[in-house]
Amino acid sequence: MSDLLERLRGRGWRLTSQRRVVAQVLDGDHVHLTADEVHARAALLLPEISRATVYNTLGELVSLGEVIEVSTDGRAKRYDPNAHHPHQHLVCSRCGMIRDVHPSGSPLTDLPPAERFGFTVSTVEVTYRGLCPGCTQTLSS
Amino acid sequence: MSDLLERLRGRGWRLTSQRRVVAQVLDGDHVHLTADEVHARAALLLPEISRATVYNTLGELVSLGEVIEVSTDGRAKRYDPNAHHPHQHLVCSRCGMIRDVHPSGSPLTDLPPAERFGFTVSTVEVTYRGLCPGCTQTLSS
DNA sequence: ATCCTACGATGGACTCAGTCCAAGTCAAGA
DNA sequence: TCTTGACTTGGACTGAGTCCATCGTAGGAT
Numbered sequence: 001m002s003d004l005l006e007r008l009r010g011r012g013w014r015l016t017s018q019r020r021v022v023a024q025v026l027d028g029d030h031v032h033l034t035a036d037e038v039h040a041r042a043a044l045l046l047p048e049i050s051r052a053t054v055y056n057t058l059g060e061l062v063s064l065g066e067v068i069e070v071s072t073d074g075r076a077k078r079y080d081p082n083a084h085h086p087h088q089h090l091v092c093s094r095c096g097m098i099r100d101v102h103p104s105g106s107p108l109t110d111l112p113p114a115e116r117f118g119f120t121v122s123t124v125e126v127t128y129r130g131l132c133p134g135c136t137q138t139l140s141s
Numbered sequence: 142m143s144d145l146l147e148r149l150r151g152r153g154w155r156l157t158s159q160r161r162v163v164a165q166v167l168d169g170d171h172v173h174l175t176a177d178e179v180h181a182r183a184a185l186l187l188p189e190i191s192r193a194t195v196y197n198t199l200g201e202l203v204s205l206g207e208v209i210e211v212s213t214d215g216r217a218k219r220y221d222p223n224a225h226h227p228h229q230h231l232v233c234s235r236c237g238m239i240r241d242v243h244p245s246g247s248p249l250t251d252l253p254p255a256e257r258f259g260f261t262v263s264t265v266e267v268t269y270r271g272l273c274p275g276c277t278q279t280l281s282s
Numbered sequence: 283a284t285c286c287t288a289c290g291a292t293g294g295a296c297t298c299a300g301t302c303c304a305a306g307t308c309a310a311g312a
Numbered sequence: 313t314c315t316t317g318a319c320t321t322g323g324a325c326t327g328a329g330t331c332c333a334t335c336g337t338a339g340g341a342t
Contacts (some may be wrong), residue, residue, distance in 0.1 A: 005310080014288095014289060014337085014338055014339075015338075016289095016291075016337080016338070017289065018290085018291065019290090022335095023286065028177075034328090035328080035329080036327090036328080047293085048291095049291085049292095050291065050293060051292095051293085051329090052291075052292065052293070052294095052329095052330080052331085053291055053292075055328095055329065055330075056290080056291085069215070070328085071212060071215045072289050074210070074212045074218055074300095075327080075331090076327080076328060076330080077215055090252075090256075090257070090258065090260055090262070092260065093263075099258055099260075101252060101256045101257075101258075102256055103248070103251040103252050103253075103256065104251050104252075104253055105246065105251045107244070107248060107251070107267060108269075110244040110246045110248070111231070111242060111243050111245075111269055112244075112245055114196050115231075115242045115243055115244065116231070116242075117231065117240055117273075117274075118271055118273070118274035118277075119231055119233065119240075119269075119271045119272060119274070119277075120271045120277050121231070121269050121270070121271035122234075122270060122271045122272075122274045123269075123270045123271070124267060124268065124269050124270070125267070125268045125270070125320090126248060126265060126266070126267050127265065127266045128249075128252055128260075128262050128264075128265050129262070129263060129264045129265070129266070130260045130261045130262035130263045130264070131260060131261045131263075132257075132258075132260050133259035133260070134260070136259075136260075136261050155309055155310075155318060155319065156309075156310095157308080157309070157318095157319065157320080159319080159320070160319090175299090176299080176300080177298095177299080189320095189321085190320085190321095191320065191321050191322060192321095192322085193300095193301080193302085193320075193321065193322075193323095194319080194320055194321075196299095196300065196301075197319085197320085215328095215329095216298085216299080217298080217299060217300090218299085218300090229291090278306090
């Protein structure tokens with residue numbers, strides 16, 4: 001994702017220090033951060049960055065297709081920088097941990113035309129839920 | 142769902158007028174209402190019912206497995222009374238309309254053991270996104 | 283190298299969805 | 313009919329996110 005900034009410049013983005021810092025945070029170890037977590041990490045690098053800017057930047061990255069928004073728990077949305085590798089999510093229903101997974105088959109084709117009701121279906125999101133190894137152990141002990 | 146009240150009584154629920162009214166609202170035409178919409182409809186039948194009670198009752202119905210919570214847009218959660226018929230959702234990304242659909246195949250088995258990372262996977266949610274017929278037409282005209 | 287200006291950043295107020303809680307009410311068993 | 317603990321109430325509170333008037337600055341023009 002180090003060429004992310006190049007792609008953005010190519011799209012007419014002004015490269016402000018704030019945007020650079022947000023990109024840098026998302027470029028770190030690939031976890032699924034909330035907007036506030038992104039803001040906290042960005043603030044370590046650029047203390048005056050505002051929450052509004054982080055929200056703006058994340059929103060722009062999402063609409064450019066560089067980052068995917070996932071809301072797995074009805075609470076804060078999380079931002080997944082792994083947008084260029086199609087994948088789905090596996091979520092622990094106890095601790096909320098998220099892992100990227102790659103199911104076999106292609107879920108989009110699983111929806112027969114008769115079940116499309118005239119919709120132009122373009123994407124599908126799949127969320128598997130269960131207990132992660134740690135929580136399974138905690139609950140059974 | 143008219144026997145819902147019976148099932149609830151069997152589980153030790155007190156049958157208050159508020160709970161009866163919430164059940165009645167969910168029993169109506171099968172749409173995916175938000176908590177506030179449920180409250181508005183309930184208030185037509187029982188004007189003094191409070192928002193807190195609607196939230197409580199919906200939460201209880203969800204944990205009893207009588208109703209499913211769906212959050213398709215990161216905004217208000219919606220409540221789907223169709224809990225006893227396994228299904229997935231098709232959402233219009235422009236107007237937010239939701240339809241129940243029944244894909245072929247069983248998505249749970251599409252996750253190979255090697256992709257489960259030790260999780261005990263129990264459920265899967267699939268959300269198809271696209272444009273409904275109305276919005277497709279609006280956008281192309 | 284300097285200037286200009288439109289795009290972007292700021293932060294504080296605001297909205298929206300949902301939760302919490304102390305006090306009052308009432309369903310249903312005795 | 314009485315009693316009691318489960319249920320309801322409404323208002324305050326929280327968390328996540330948006331809005332907006334004002335200020336700052338990236339980067340093209342000179």
